Amino acid sequence: MxxxxxxxxxxxxxxxxxxxxxxxxxxxxxxxxxxxxxxxxxxxxxxxxxxxxxxxxxxxxxxxxxxxxxxxxxxxxxxxxxxxxxxxxxxxxxxxxxxxxxxxxxxxxxxxxxxxxxxxxxxxxxxxxxxxxxxxxxxxxxxxxxxxxxxxxxxxxxxxxxxxxxxxxxxxxxxxxxxxxxxxxxxxxxxxxxxxxxxxxxxxxxxxxxxxxxxxxxxxxxxxxxxxxxxxxxxxxxxxxxxxxxxxxxxxxxxxLGLLKEGINIISCPTCARCQVDLLSIVQEFSERTRDVKSLLDVAIMGCVVNGPGEAREAEMGVALGRTNGLFFQKGEEKGRIPLAKLLDLLVEEVRKADREKQLAETHKT
Ligand code: SF4
CATH class of the missing domain: 3.20.20.20 (Dihydropteroate synthase-like)
Structure with a gap:
């Protein structure tokens, strides 16, 4: 839709x-x-x-x-x-x-x-x-x-x-x-x-x-x-x-408001008692490492595997984080359970790949 x-x-x-x-x-x-x-x-x-x-x-x-x-x-x-x-x-x-x-x-x-x-x-x-x-x-x-x-x-x-x-x-x-x-x-x-x-x-x-x-x-x-x-x-x-x-x-x-078609739109939850990670640090580090991304991308970083997967599935890319590992989603599909230590690197890498692809598609359009 x-x-x-x-x-x-x-x-x-x-x-x-x-x-x-x-x-x-x-x-x-x-x-x-x-x-x-x-x-x-x-x-x-x-x-x-x-x-x-x-x-x-x-x-x-x-x-x-x-x-x-x-x-x-x-x-x-x-x-x-x-x-x-x-x-x-x-x-x-x-x-x-x-x-x-x-x-x-x-x-x-x-x-x-x-x-x-x-x-x-x-x-x-x-x-x-x-x-x-x-x-x-x-x-x-x-x-x-x-x-x-x-x-x-x-x-x-x-x-x-x-x-x-x-x-x-x-x-x-x-x-x-x-x-x-x-x-x-x-x-x-x-x-x-x-x-x-x-x-x-x-x-x-x-x-x-x-x-x-x-x-x-x-x-x-x-x-x-x-x-x-x-x-x-x-x-x-x-x-x-x-x-x-x-x-x-x-x-x-x-x-x-969807009026700027560039840069990452981070969707992250406010956290609650279900959250078992330091979500704020993870979101801040992700934001720092992807500051130069040009394409408009919705990325969800959610604090638990109970309610997190819903938002992570809706975004272009997303993670729902548990205590030692997290679920990784791309374009609505669950791509697997990844150890927490590797999840942020994977997310950054995939965001950069998607950015490169979108930029290339833009160049071909013009
Ligand atoms: S996604 Fe999970 S941790 Fe985040 S606010 Fe919702 S229930 Fe709490």
Whole structure:
């Protein structure tokens, strides 16, 4: 029987560098550097770390001329398309476009006069560079705050659509939109409203989500809820901490919903009194040893031979572990009882074999 799949909302496709967003393009993962952009070496090093972790687009803050001055070097060295994040200064936006960035994030509401916005639009049009309108609850226009009393979902959407109209009036349609709040409920509601009123691709995120477990959960609930409803074309998890963690979490959110077709999806049980092995260590070691696997594979690692075989049989590959040996399953068939000391090596070996076969089949398809 075919697995359930999310029906995604139809949106306009844009490109950030060579990475498509929206339309029939797969969901993408973004992050943002946290170095001083003017420290080009540190910024390039962080971009490389993000690339290694599976990030597909990276945003860098351009808040002063020293940052704009090194952008060209950063763009040249980066393995990822660069989006310049600009507030207040149209001159910095022009300098970023001149430096060759692949996208610009602005909030036209704080860029100043229509003439300044027109200059940015012309430069972006000339280079085929898209613009993200990024509206945050924390920086909403005064008149909308007065109208709605506070940054409600309706206020965020009105702000975003007002900015969209500004760009459209100037003949610019290569647009991506984000509306973010630190409240999960308001972020979800704002994006639902926005999705019902525009066909431009949406960048999802819960802003200022915090750190650690709380931040991860807020992001997973907010972004996950919208993705399940088919809303969203690219995501950024915002966490206080290492941006690589943002990418790891974002990828896991996509993987949990079948929206990222690569990497191992480990199915392991919570353990209970029936478990006679150190399942956590086994799962951690397996995860470490297969981190570089490219193909999407469901692998079950279950803590007993009583209830474990059911899940292990359902997965592409699986083991149900007893005290001294375990049952090994492949594509629903039991392949035998293997001594515990050899089982992990066998599982890793078979996963690598399946990965090679899938990668080869992919190469033949293209
Ligand atoms: S699979 Fe076995 S060990 Fe794991 S939770 Fe279920 S009964 Fe307990």
């Amino acid at each position: 075919k697995k359930m799949e999310i029906q995604r909302r139809k949106t306009k496709k844009i490109y950030i560098g060579s990475v498509p967003i929206g339309g029939d393009a797969p969901l993408t993962v973004q992050s943002m550097t946290k170095t001083r952009t003017s420290d080009a070496d540190a910024t390039i090093s962080q971009i490389n770390d993000l690339y290694q972790s599976g990030c597909q687009i990276v945003r860098v803050g351009v808040s002063d001329h020293a940052s704009a001055a090194v952008l060209k070097r950063i763009v040249k060295a980066s393995p990822l398309p660069i989006v310049a994040d600009i507030h207040f200064s149209y001159r910095l936006a022009l300098a970023a476009l001149e430096a060759g960035v692949h996208g610009v994030r602005i909030n036209p509401g704080n860029i100043g006069s229509k003439e300044n916005i027109r200059k940015i639009v012309q430069a972006a049009l000339a280079r085929g560079v898209p613009i993200r309108i990024g509206v945050n609850a924390g920086s909403l226009e005064k008149d909308l705050l007065e109208k709605y009393g506070r940054p409600t979902p309706e206020a965020l959407v009105e702000s975003a659509l007002r900015e969209v109209r500004t760009l459209e009036d100037l003949g610019f349609y290569d647009i991506e939109i984000s509306v973010k709040a630190s409240s999960v409920l308001e972020t979800v509601e704002a994006n639902r409203l926005l999705a019902s009123r525009t066909e431009y691709p949406l960048h999802l995120g819960v802003t200022e989500a915090g750190s650690g477990l709380a931040g991860i959960i807020k992001s997973a609930v907010g972004i996950g809820t919208l993705l399940i409803e088919g809303i969203g074309d690219t995501i950024r998890v915002s966490l206080t901490g290492d941006p690589v963690e943002e990418v790891t979490v974002a990828r896991e959110i996509l993987k949990s």
